[in-house]
Amino acid sequence: MSIPAATLPARARRRGRAGERPPGEPRRIAYLYVLPGLAVFVAFVLLPLVHSAWISLFAWDGITPGEWVALDNYEAVFTDPDLRAAFLHSLILLVFYSVIPIVIGLLLAAAMSRSRVRGLAAFRTILFLPQVIALVVVAVMWRMIYAPAGGLLNESLSLVGLGALTQNWLGDFDIALPAVGLIGTWVMYGLAMVLFTAGVQKIPQSLYDAARVDGAGPVREFFAVTLPGLRSEMAVALTLTTIAALRNFDLVYITTGGGPGGATSVPAFEVYERAFQSGEVGGASAVGVCLAAVIFLLAFGINRFADRAAR
Amino acid sequence: MIVRREQYFTYLLLGLFSLIALVPVVGILVTAVQAQGGLAAFGEPNGFHLENFADAWREGSFGAYLRSSVIVSVSVVGLSTLLSILAGYAFGMMRFRGEQLLFYLLLLGLMVPLEATIVPLYYDLRDLALTDTYWALILPQVGVSVAFGTFWMRAFFRSVPRSLVEAARLDGSSSWGTLWRVVLPLGKPAVLTMMVLVFMWTWNEFLLALVMVTDEELRTAPLGLAFFQGRNTTDFALLAAGSVIVATPVVVVYVFLQRHFIRGMLTGAVKG
Numbered sequence: 345m346s347i348p349a350a351t352l353p354a355r356a357r358r359r360g361r362a363g364e365r366p367p368g369e370p371r372r373i374a375y376l377y378v379l380p381g382l383a384v385f386v387a388f389v390l391l392p393l394v395h396s397a398w399i400s401l402f403a404w405d406g407i408t409p410g411e412w413v414a415l416d417n418y419e420a421v422f423t424d425p426d427l428r429a430a431f432l433h434s435l436i437l438l439v440f441y442s443v444i445p446i447v448i449g450l451l452l453a454a455a456m457s458r459s460r461v462r463g464l465a466a467f468r469t470i471l472f473l474p475q476v477i478a479l480v481v482v483a484v485m486w487r488m489i490y491a492p493a494g495g496l497l498n499e500s501l502s503l504v505g506l507g508a509l510t511q512n513w514l515g516d517f518d519i520a521l522p523a524v525g526l527i528g529t530w531v532m533y534g535l536a537m538v539l540f541t542a543g544v545q546k547i548p549q550s551l552y553d554a555a556r557v558d559g560a561g562p563v564r565e566f567f568a569v570t571l572p573g574l575r576s577e578m579a580v581a582l583t584l585t586t587i588a589a590l591r592n593f594d595l596v597y598i599t600t601g602g603g604p605g606g607a608t609s610v611p612a613f614e615v616y617e618r619a620f621q622s623g624e625v626g627g628a629s630a631v632g633v634c635l636a637a638v639i640f641l642l643a644f645g646i647n648r649f650a651d652r653a654a655r
Numbered sequence: 656m657i658v659r660r661e662q663y664f665t666y667l668l669l670g671l672f673s674l675i676a677l678v679p680v681v682g683i684l685v686t687a688v689q690a691q692g693g694l695a696a697f698g699e700p701n702g703f704h705l706e707n708f709a710d711a712w713r714e715g716s717f718g719a720y721l722r723s724s725v726i727v728s729v730s731v732v733g734l735s736t737l738l739s740i741l742a743g744y745a746f747g748m749m750r751f752r753g754e755q756l757l758f759y760l761l762l763l764g765l766m767v768p769l770e771a772t773i774v775p776l777y778y779d780l781r782d783l784a785l786t787d788t789y790w791a792l793i794l795p796q797v798g799v800s801v802a803f804g805t806f807w808m809r810a811f812f813r814s815v816p817r818s819l820v821e822a823a824r825l826d827g828s829s830s831w832g833t834l835w836r837v838v839l840p841l842g843k844p845a846v847l848t849m850m851v852l853v854f855m856w857t858w859n860e861f862l863l864a865l866v867m868v869t870d871e872e873l874r875t876a877p878l879g880l881a882f883f884q885g886r887n888t889t890d891f892a893l894l895a896a897g898s899v900i901v902a903t904p905v906v907v908v909y910v911f912l913q914r915h916f917i918r919g920m921l922t923g924a925v926k927g
Contacts, residue, residue, distance in 0.1 A: 481877070
């Protein structure tokens with residue numbers, strides 16, 4: 345949940361550094377206000393995270409007493425071929441969830457920086473729509489599109505005389521992962537477009553005028569003005585899309601169930617499979633902890649990078 | 656002339672990608688009213704069968720699923736809004752020992768993926784005999800929502816002019832009274848944004864429900880749809896109708912409050 349929030353810390357850090365006034369008068373009563381929310385947060389987020397790290401040090405099937413194995417479960421994350429494959433698949437999905445949407449968004453930003461657009465609000469409503477539809481519904485929807493018999497994709501291909509290209513999109517060992525990835529692209533590109541269109545409108549026109557006076561063409565203008573001007577939007581887009589790619593559970597569970605033959609298995613799916621289907625609870629926890637660590641590092645790194653570039 | 660051409664290119668991009676965003680959505684709406692039993696999705700339209708929604712509602716017991724989702728969502732939104740306002744008020748307007756530490760703890764919590772906590776959550780809640788109750792769906796969701804909500808409300812409270820609070824104080828208003836009567840009335844848009852986001856995240860959550868609930872009565876709408884699809888892989892019309900039923904509540908809220916969705920998910924992270 346709360347994926348967008350992951351981009352917030354950078355902003356907090358920036359604010360904190362500004363050396364602002366103390367936020368208010370010292371008050372003991374503050375603890376009473378903070379307590380209820382903090383209690384729920386600690387009980388249902390923080391303690392489970394710590395508990396997860398503890399469980400990950402055991403070989404435990406969830407029923408009989410666990411056996412202490414220290415870091416063996418973490419070693420497995422790097423040596424177990426299935427787990428390595430799952431993390432590798434995440435990397436490939438990053439291309440579809442992050443890189444392609446951001447490229448599409450930048451393309452639009454580049455075009456918009458050189459023209460005025462009317463009716464942007466309507467486009468924005470439509471482009472953002474995939475973000476609010478439950479991923480389970482998105483997955484069911486795309487299963488119908490990819491369906492080998494009667495699916496929109498194969499039907500359309502046949503209709504335009506490309507029947508030779510029809511596929512069992514989600515059932516083919518080589519194609520299933522990119523097919524799942526494209527669903528992610530569909531969900532994410534609108535977010536990048538909306539983000540960048542808002543950002544590009546905030547870039548002062550004078551910068552473009554200056555660049556044009558200097559004789560910059562559209563390409564130089566893009567790299568010299570538009571791209572640097574979208575730095576903070578870029579950090580947000582990167583954080584949101586990479587976390588969505590890494591946390592991808594719903595889509596994989598519904599569309600392929602990790603198949604065929606593990607071709608679309610991802611870490612989040614492995615956590616579920618191992619903990620609740622195959623009784624490797626300790627191993628599952630280790631995967632979950634690693635996933636959290638990767639997300640922390642990525643979010644921190646991206647914001648750090650954006651912060652430094654901003655100075 | 657060049658400018659004109661670039662203008663067309665911009666509209667072309669916007670139009671093309673809006674179309675790509677819409678095709679699956681329109682497709683599923685069309686499929687949802689096709690004759691039942693057909694395997695073809697989006698294929699040759701053959702009528703307008705609104706009764707599919709009634710049939711899906713009955714056969715898929717979506718009535719019960721929506722009821723669960725409403726109970727869970729309303730509880731989560733209500734609880735986390737209240738707790739976030741209180742905590743955000745303290746973080747935004749008061750100074751206390753350990754403030755920094757607690758705040759960074761919450762920030763860290765914003766990023767904890769459910770996948771990293773779901774395993775102990777399940778076993779701990781099972782030991783408390785809370786799995787297969789609404790509490791198992793509500794409490795963990797409140798936990799994550801409060802982290803976001805506190806952060807969100809803190810930003811609002813910091814934007815409130817201090818003079819306002821000081822004036823209220825001089826008038827003898829308690830911190831409690833100042834919060835509800837003086838400050839919060841200014842924060843209605845911020846609170847609404849937080850509420851729609853928490854509502855959307857709660858309504859759409861799947862993994863938590865999948866793990867915590869086996870009782871069919873307690874299934875939330877997305878979980879119900881997943882099971883409905885498992886039983887019903889061939890009848891695209893009914894499956895599409897079920898999907899529409901599950902997605903509609905959030906989409907309707909989105910249509911009316913889209914500025915809150917977009918601002919909450921984007922500018923909340925950008926501005927600053």
